[in-house]
Structure formats: C-alpha cells, structure tokens
Amino acid sequence: MFDTKVVFIVxxxxxxxxxxxxxxxLATGIAAAAPEIMGEPYVDASGHRYGNMAGQPMLIFEAGLDGLQAAHQVGLQRQLTMLPYVFPMFSTGHDAANREVFLREDPANMNLVGLVLRGPKKAVDTAAKGLQLHK
Incomplete structure (x- = not known):
C-alpha cells in the first residue's frame, strides 16, 4: 500500500x-520534513473537526547506541530523510539550545538517543535490520 516506510529507533x-x-x-520532525505523510483531519459524528495525523503506519524499534549509530550511517548512505535526537538535548530548555548542542556532535559518532528514518521501504528496512520492536 505504501512505497515508503517510517521507523523510529529509541x-x-x-x-x-x-x-x-x-x-x-521526532514525530513532529518527520511530519515537518515529510508533510505528504499527513492524512486528512478527523471529523466525528457530530461534525466536530479535529486535527490530522500521519496517514501511514510507523514502527518503533529499540536499540543500543551501536544500533542507532549503525542505522544512522545506513540512513546517510541511502540518503533517507532522518531526524536524530542526541543525549545532550535532554539538558537544554529550548529549540535554539538543541541546535547548538547538536552542532557540537561528531557526525561519525553521535551520542544518539533517538532517530527517525523515512524513505523507500527496502532502504529503511536495511537501516533497521536486526533491531527489535520497542516493548
């Protein structure tokens, strides 16, 4: 049904x-980076309008730092849409500070705590290969 896949790794x-x-x-980031994944607004039986959500399934995996870093490297190689979240972002209080600490990360060795990937199914599956679904 979908030719793309969205995977979160925590x-x-x-x-x-x-x-x-x-x-x-990360969910807000992928919605902004790929607005075409958004479905139509919801309307209840009384006509009340609600917001819209992504129209395709998303999977959440868990991994250690090594698994996150490996998925990140595959994502870079495959040119997937990616949004990383690094550990120092837990110590900031606003978006500008998040970008500052992110800029100081070593791109080849990020202290990743989360990553969302979106792209062609096969490429995303390759990036998440061997990871377990979040429990």
Whole structure:
C-alpha cells in the first residue's frame, strides 16, 4: 500500500519518560520534513473537526547506541530523510539550545538517543535490520 516506510529507533537504556519524549519530538520532525505523510483531519459524528495525523503506519524499534549509530550511517548512505535526537538535548530548555548542542556532535559518532528514518521501504528496512520492536 505504501512505497515508503517510517521507523523510529529509541535507545534502550533511557527512562520511559525519555523514550516517550524522544519519540514525540521526532514525530513532529518527520511530519515537518515529510508533510505528504499527513492524512486528512478527523471529523466525528457530530461534525466536530479535529486535527490530522500521519496517514501511514510507523514502527518503533529499540536499540543500543551501536544500533542507532549503525542505522544512522545506513540512513546517510541511502540518503533517507532522518531526524536524530542526541543525549545532550535532554539538558537544554529550548529549540535554539538543541541546535547548538547538536552542532557540537561528531557526525561519525553521535551520542544518539533517538532517530527517525523515512524513505523507500527496502532502504529503511536495511537501516533497521536486526533491531527489535520497542516493548
């Protein structure tokens, strides 16, 4: 049905609130980076209009730092749409500070806590190969 796939990967050593926070922020990022994934607004039986959500399924995986870094490298090689979340972003209080700490990360060795990937199914599957679905 879909020729693209969206996959979130969250580091498996985070507290539950951190995992949820990372996925929430990455979800907003993928919606902005790929607005074509957004479905139509919802309307209930009384005619009340609600917002719209992504129209395609999204999977959430968990991995250690090595798994995240490997997926990131494949994502770069395959030119996937990606949004990374790095550990130092937990210590900031606003978007500009997030970008500052992100800029200081070593692109070849990011301290990733989360990553969302979107692109052709085969390429995304290759990036997430061997990872387990989040429990």
């Amino acid at each position: 580091r498996n050593d985070l507290a539950q609130w951190q995992r949820m926070n990372v996925v929430a922020f």
